[in-house]
Every structure is written in structure tokens, then in C-alpha cells.
Amino acid sequence: MPRHPAISPGVAALPTGVFSTVAHRIAALQGEVYPLHIGDTWLEPPEGCRLQDLAQDLRPGQHRYGPPRGQPALIGAIAARRGVDPRRVLVTAGATGALSGAAGALLAPGDEVLLLSPYWPLIRGVVQTRGGVPIDVPFFANPPGAAPLAASVEARLRPWLRPRTVALYLNSPNNPSGQALRPEEVEEIVAFARRHDLWILADEVYEDFAWARPHQPLAAAAPERTLSAYSFSKAYGMAGHRLGYLVGPTDPSVVDQVHKVAMHAWYSAPVALQRSALAALSGGDAWLARARELYRGAGEAAAAALGLPAPEGGTFLLVDVSAHLDERGMQGFLEDCIDRQLLVAPGGSCGAPYQACVRLCFTSAPPEQVARGVAVLAALLGR
Secondary structure, rough: OOOOOOOHHHHHHHOOOOOOOOHHHOEEEOOOOOOOOOOOOOOOOOOOHHHHHHHHHHHHOOOOOOOOOOOOOHHHHHHHHOOOOHEEEEEHHHHHHHHHHHHHHHOOOOOOEEEEEEOOOOHHHHHHHHEEEEEEEEEEOOOOOOOOOOHHHHHHHHHHOOEEEEEEEEEOOOOOOOOOOOOOHHHHHHHHHHHOOEEEEEEEOOOOOOOOOOOOHHHHOOOOOEEEEHHHHHHHOHHHHHEEEEEEEOOOOHHHHHHHHOOOOOOOOOOOHHHHHHHHHHHHHHHHHHHHHHHHHHHHHHHHHHHOOOOOOEEEEEOOHHOOOOOOOOHHHHHEEEEEEEEEEEEHHHHHHHHHHHEEEEOOOOOHHHHHHHHHHHHHHOO
């Protein structure tokens, strides 16, 4: 029981940041930097969705409180796009807010969540700050030196189940591996969740960037137990707007409970930026089509330069650098990259089994700049 001046042990155990140990080196860089460590885009949002399009004289009332669940017009547009009852929709502070709110509504202290790894780096902390216990379950990319993954989903997941397991989390197309679920895997995951009475937290933020096969949403196969998070950051290049949304299960009362959590976390998403999101849904298709083409090309080029298979979707590659780590370990490899103006993320932030990998985002800068950064990494790896 922490008392002054102690703080929560769970929060104290969270890392300050993925790059906290090398922040001083990054700050000292001059000249062209290759920022492949951040999952962002170099593209500006679609026209009509930018801050200059939100003038108060054109859109009055933007500085007042809005409905905590979201602007009715935006909720209606989301519900129409997803084919769901509007009561199942909650506008959130990014997809991070959607997943945090869902975890807050579903988890009692000590409940466990299976994180199908490698995973989005923040999900571990999201679960922990809501009192849950994250369990790393290798699922997508096989860790360096590991035995081959079991063929069936049941065989992969069953050993990790415990009495306090209440949910599983996954994102597909996957950040960071670039892999995407196959239809048979979706069916097996759903069957597993039903067999063991689990909730599904589906991170769908890269749904629009699936290359190898059509995207397979978990909610379509298990609408009664899936809470799906979506992001305007990824879909329309609006990361700075911090807007996302949650689509809950067929029982709308589940979203009512998530709404309680949201009310006590961010109250409501910014009114003006919700209007930019509505503009994206109504007029952003051409932008999205262009982004898909550019992203796919950048991903294929980066993979080819590194001697890797082309990503099946998403905006990331996971690169095994185990053969190039010396006695300094990953810290030394990151420092070697930084000394060459290259920033990549340590794979351990995406799951414990991936300590010998790095993650790079191939959309975080213009393609020519990304290519120069990838060439630096390729040279370090002798490729």
C-alpha cells in the first residue's frame, strides 16, 4: 500500500518511454534524420480535415462541450459505415482511448489478458494501468531462435490460459510484423474465445492497409464478444487530432459501461476535431486510395532492401538483428543506428520474445527519405 512519497508499484514499473535511454543521443542529431521509429505518416490529412478547415466563423460552437459519447452526426456516420446500432459506437481519444476504456470496463484487478504478440507497444501498459495482467503469447512473427509455432490457434493459445484470463487482444494487419490474419485463423480465434468465455479486444486501426488478402475483422465473426478499436490517425493521417472510436458488441449496454470509464478519463473528444473526422468519412476515399498505393510501394521497397518478405499489411516491418548484437546488446545496436541518423524501435517493446528485433515504420517520412534510412539499416546488417 503506497503512502507518501511512494506511488503505485504498477505504474512505477512501467517504462518511461521506449527511447528514454537514448533520448540524449537523439536530441543531439543534426542534419537529415531517418525517423523510422514512430508509426505515423508523412502525408497531410485530406482536404477539409485539416486545422485550417475548422475556422470558428465557418463552424460555430466548437469551443463548447460536446455530447460525451460523440457528436451525433459522427456517430451516425460511423454506425452507417459499420452497419451497427449507433448505441454501440463511442467516439474516443484515439484508438488508445478506445482500448483503455474497454479494458477499464472489462477488467477487475488481477484479471489477465492474452496479448497476441508481437503487439502494439502501448497495449501492455494500457492493460496494466487498468489493473489487468498482460500475458505475452507469441502468435504472429516467430521469435528468433524459437521453435516453430504450433499450427492450430488452440495449440498456440491454450497453454497460456489461466483461471483469471478474461480477454485476448490482437491487431491485424499486425503492428509490428506486417502479418495479417487468414480467414481460417479468424474462425479458430473466435472458436477459442467462445470455448473459453473470453472477450476479444480487436485493434483494427490498419484495416485499410491490407495487401495480401481482404481484411478479416474479428467482429464480423464474433459480434457478441468483440470490442473493436478504430483510428482516424492511421486511416486518414490525423494522428495529431487524437481521434478514434470503439464499436462494441451486439449488446449496447457494454458500450454504456465503457462510456462510464471514458467520462472519467477524457470526458469527450474535441468537438472541432470530431468535425474533421466526419469530413474524412464523407470525403476521404480518394486520399485513402492514394495512401494505400504509396504505403504498399514503400513497404515492398523497404522489405526488398532488407531481404524480407513484403508485408501483408500495415505500415511496419519487424527485423531480426540478433546476429548483429554485440556485448552491448540492443542498447548498443540502437546507438549504432542513431550515430548514423537512423531511429528504429526496439522489438522488445512489442513483446518479450522479440528483444533481438527492431521495428521500423516505412510511412513515417517521404519514400525517398525512408529508402535512405532503410539503406543505413541494410548496411548495418550486411544486406
